[in-house]
Amino acid sequence: MTTEATETGRKPKAEGVGGGIKTQINLPWSKAAQIAMNSLKIRFWRSMITGAGIFLGIAFLCFSGSPILISLFQHKLVPGPDLNRQVWLVVMALLVCTVGIMNSMLMSVSERFREIGTMKCLGALNSLIVRLFLIEALFMGFVSSFGGWVLGFFAVFLVRWITLGWAGGVTSLTPGIIAGSLVLSVLIGGALTLIAALLPAQRAAQMPPAAALRTEV
């Protein structure tokens, strides 16, 4: 695939008539954040659907991973068929979650290739485009993962209450366990979302605009 010149790699050039050639300004992060948030807002329902993919994936992962996490915090992680089964479940959940998030993000970014081409025609720098998708993805990833964690952990809470009772099941969910699962959920969800958004966004931003405008989704 052909790409354009990079923004950092300056080539020596003959100066044009009437002095130097002007270069495009870099918008500040605050402005980029404003554009990105607006972009999420104006496609609210589309964003919700994409977010739902992340949300469900993380909820599932959080729920499936909780037995191991709890054993880990209680120092009761003993090798055996039980653990094997739990690990297996987490690996499957992680896989489902990864595929789900990748799928929803890849879709939502690829259907915007033309928009990326259009923005480049209107003077957007590649770095701005990547930045916009980065901010959108971070926001989507964190918010949806947080939501997913709330649902997943609530399910853990309910299941333990019902099966183990309040005293043994719920009281053993220490702040450390709650915080640990929250951090893990948000980190995994955020990272997967970010990767899945940035790879196609970067690729589209580096295409010549004519190529990006030609893409059909």
Next chain:
Amino acid sequence: MSATEYIVRTKDVVKVFTLGEEKLRALDGVNVDIRRGEYISIMGPSGSGKSTLFNAIGGLDKPDSGSVFINDVDMAQLDAGELAYLRCHTIGYIFQTFNLITVMTALENVTLPTIFAGTPTDDGIARGMELLDIVGLGHRYHHKPSQLSGGQQQRVAIARSLANNPSIILADEPTGNLDSKTGEEIIALLRRLNKEQGVTIITATHDYKMVDVSDRVIWIRDGKVEKIENRADIQLSIGGMAGEAEHLAGAAGVDAVG
């Protein structure tokens, strides 16, 4: 020739598309010189290379060889930042398919280039409203493209192309998706911008009505410039276009309606 007489020059521009084994020379050594303030139509049959030339002149695609000069600066020498500046400030693009951003309102679409230019938000909005008024859509500023007709969308696109006061407007079949009456309105609008604001207009077109307002017509065929005619030479009378189209097609020997 003064240094700034020509706003756009192309020198032996070649663009080759590789389709499997086959190599297709979509542009095969194109040389054109366009003066500041001219209204140029690029005509030719379908597949002759008009859009490819549009992309090359606009810096939207790199030619395989040859050079495009904008204001005497070789575009191939520009880095990405300078290229972005050129797209933002020097050239306004109008596409056959409008290429508006569908989730944005008319006003947001028109304002977008001012955001990239770093214009303060309020000034950008004021500019956007002013331009929408110019194209006669001030009252529809909050409508999304899907709520506008094709002609109205194209007028939004024209307003957008003017956002940062470009010195060149590049239009690829701006009337291609429009009925003939709406097409005439768009042509009149482009002509007005050309006359009143001195914007250089370069349009690829199939539309013979365009010839009527052009200073020069560049005929291309199979990726080569076939001939360049001044309007005076084409000897068109204003109006009565229906007959002229046939006359032209015959005179030019080009099946330009493809």
